[in-house]
Amino acid sequence: MPSRAVLFDVNETLSDMAPLAHRFSEVGAGPHLLQTWFAALLRDGFALAAVGELRTFADLGREGLRAVLHGVVPAADVESAVEHVMSGFAGLGLHPDVADGVRALADAGVRLATLSNGGAAVGERLLRDAGLRDRFERVLSVEDAGVWKPAAGAYRYAVAELGVAPSDLLMVAVHPWDLHGAAAAGLSTAWVNRDGRTWPETFRRPDHEVAAVGELVGIAAGPAAGRAGRP
Amino acid sequence: MPSRAVLFDVNETLSDMAPLAHRFSEVGAGPHLLQTWFAALLRDGFALAAVGELRTFADLGREGLRAVLHGVVPAADVESAVEHVMSGFAGLGLHPDVADGVRALADAGVRLATLSNGGAAVGERLLRDAGLRDRFERVLSVEDAGVWKPAAGAYRYAVAELGVAPSDLLMVAVHPWDLHGAAAAGLSTAWVNRDGRTWPETFRRPDHEVAAVGELVGIAAGPAAGRAGRP
Numbered sequence: 001m002p003s004r005a006v007l008f009d010v011n012e013t014l015s016d017m018a019p020l021a022h023r024f025s026e027v028g029a030g031p032h033l034l035q036t037w038f039a040a041l042l043r044d045g046f047a048l049a050a051v052g053e054l055r056t057f058a059d060l061g062r063e064g065l066r067a068v069l070h071g072v073v074p075a076a077d078v079e080s081a082v083e084h085v086m087s088g089f090a091g092l093g094l095h096p097d098v099a100d101g102v103r104a105l106a107d108a109g110v111r112l113a114t115l116s117n118g119g120a121a122v123g124e125r126l127l128r129d130a131g132l133r134d135r136f137e138r139v140l141s142v143e144d145a146g147v148w149k150p151a152a153g154a155y156r157y158a159v160a161e162l163g164v165a166p167s168d169l170l171m172v173a174v175h176p177w178d179l180h181g182a183a184a185a186g187l188s189t190a191w192v193n194r195d196g197r198t199w200p201e202t203f204r205r206p207d208h209e210v211a212a213v214g215e216l217v218g219i220a221a222g223p224a225a226g227r228a229g230r231p
Numbered sequence: 232m233p234s235r236a237v238l239f240d241v242n243e244t245l246s247d248m249a250p251l252a253h254r255f256s257e258v259g260a261g262p263h264l265l266q267t268w269f270a271a272l273l274r275d276g277f278a279l280a281a282v283g284e285l286r287t288f289a290d291l292g293r294e295g296l297r298a299v300l301h302g303v304v305p306a307a308d309v310e311s312a313v314e315h316v317m318s319g320f321a322g323l324g325l326h327p328d329v330a331d332g333v334r335a336l337a338d339a340g341v342r343l344a345t346l347s348n349g350g351a352a353v354g355e356r357l358l359r360d361a362g363l364r365d366r367f368e369r370v371l372s373v374e375d376a377g378v379w380k381p382a383a384g385a386y387r388y389a390v391a392e393l394g395v396a397p398s399d400l401l402m403v404a405v406h407p408w409d410l411h412g413a414a415a416a417g418l419s420t421a422w423v424n425r426d427g428r429t430w431p432e433t434f435r436r437p438d439h440e441v442a443a444v445g446e447l448v449g450i451a452a453g454p455a456a457g458r459a460g461r462p
Contacts, residue, residue, distance in 0.1 A: 032263050039270035044433065046277035047408035050382040051415045055433045063431040070428055151281040177278035184282050197301055200294040202275065202286045 005111035005137075005164050006220050007182075009149075009173035010123045013192055014114070015092040023088040027081035029072045037061075037068045037085075045117060046177075049148040056143060057118040061086055089122055094130050095194065101213025106135040108221035113138040115158045115171075117148050138162065150181020159187070170220055172213070176203040183207075190216060236342035236368075236395050237451045238413075240380075240404035241354045244423060245345070246323040254319040258312035260303045268292075268299045268316075276348060277408075280379040287374060288349040292317055320353055325361050326425065332444025337366040339452035344369040346389045346402075348379050369393065381412020390418070401451055403444070407434040414438075421447060 008014055017038070021031035041057070041064040048055055065082040073081050105112060112135055114123045120141040127133040138161060142148045145157035159166050166186035173179055179189040180203040190208040191199065199205060208219050239245055248269070252262035272288070272295040279286055296313040304312045336343060343366055345354045351372040358364040369392060373379045376388035390397050397417035404410055410420040411434040421439040422430065430436060439450050 030263065032261065032267070036263070036267040036270055039267055039274050043270050043274040043277060044408055044431075046274060046281050047381045047412065048433075050277050050280040050379070051412050053415075060433055063433045066429065067431060071426070148281070150278045177275055181278065181282050184284075195302070198297060200275075200298060202279075202291055202294045 004168045005113060005162050006170045006172055007158055008114045009178050010114050010116035011118055013174045014094055014098050015126055016095045020088045023085045027073055027084050029069055033068050037064050040064050045148045049151045054147055097212035097214060099130055102132050102135050104214050104217050105220060108217050110220045112136045113162055115140045117142050119143060150177050152185040155182050155185035155187055176200050179206045180204045190219060235399045236344060236393050237401045237403055238389055239345045240409050241345050241347035242349055244405045245325055245329050246357050247326045251319045254316045258304055258315050260300055264299050268295050271295050276379045280382045285378055328443035328445060330361055333363050333366050335445050335448050336451060339448050341451045343367045344393055346371045348373050350374060381408050383416040386413050386416035386418055407431050410437045411435045421450060
């Protein structure tokens, strides 16, 4: 088995979270609250990581929804609204480029795994429903690492579980903070930039940039998975 | 001089950031983007804190605005829009309860200081314009601590600068993550809850809860500034 491997982030990198915006509309809140809520959820998870503590994505998600829906939804309806939004995770699908890209990577003999700040069950369900679960060697969660990404311990956990050298593990994500943390922990990095965004200069530049998962084949299956393709 | 002191957060705790929403409208973006942007700014600052690094609030603010305005404002207008929003910080005022509350605390002989994730100049300007600068012994920024709140190093820096025992320093903030970090670092904590929110159970409960800064007089100037009043 080759020693090199690709480690995918899950939420927004593999899954398309846009349908959750409809769930906000359905409970009488603005669909734009999806973005606010998700940023605040990560903010609170990272705050705890900076203190050396961890709460689950699901717990932070529910508390974050209570905060963002305060004064927007009648108080008596908040709890049912919270559950309506959270249950939307179980119905999310993949971005259009993911399934073909994952199959191409697997066909090229690249080891595949995921590492999410969410629970492993969400990733398991997402990949199983897409018929891709057997392409992935492991579906990992930071809940078993004891600390959230982007803290180094989360990436070190994945490195240990997969038995690779850090530089032979290619972290793939849409989120700059995730790739910054992975690079700080010694991993190689590839940014999935589907909509032509500009890299934020406050974070370390990724080794590679792609517009679709399929473009990773030339990077991960090539002779050098490392830092040659820095954009 | 009494050894006990009150340490105020600045953005949203002392200053009212709501007028910045108008700045988003003025550049052709939705006013709701203020909340999304501020959550994402803190998210990125905390991500760096979890990695043990620091960028300034101003740098993260500008990069965060570029991200949040992508696809919302014409690309050619983004930089001027970024500067228009950022310059709004210089015009922010205090929440209505702050000035009288600060004067009452100072009159009671309580030592006052601020500790912001933003630059010290923003806090200096805010307090000077309100005629309150002389009530504050120090206006501190995490930029001199080397790490953002809620990492322990930020609070330890303030403790050292003020020369107090951690438990004799009362951290006052509207943000649960700030009080969680302060408590983890051994400080006493008071939550300013101006609009009847529910404390998020994912964070350690504060020692005190007040609806206005003036209510802190009974806590900070009383015989025991510590953990007696846990709600």
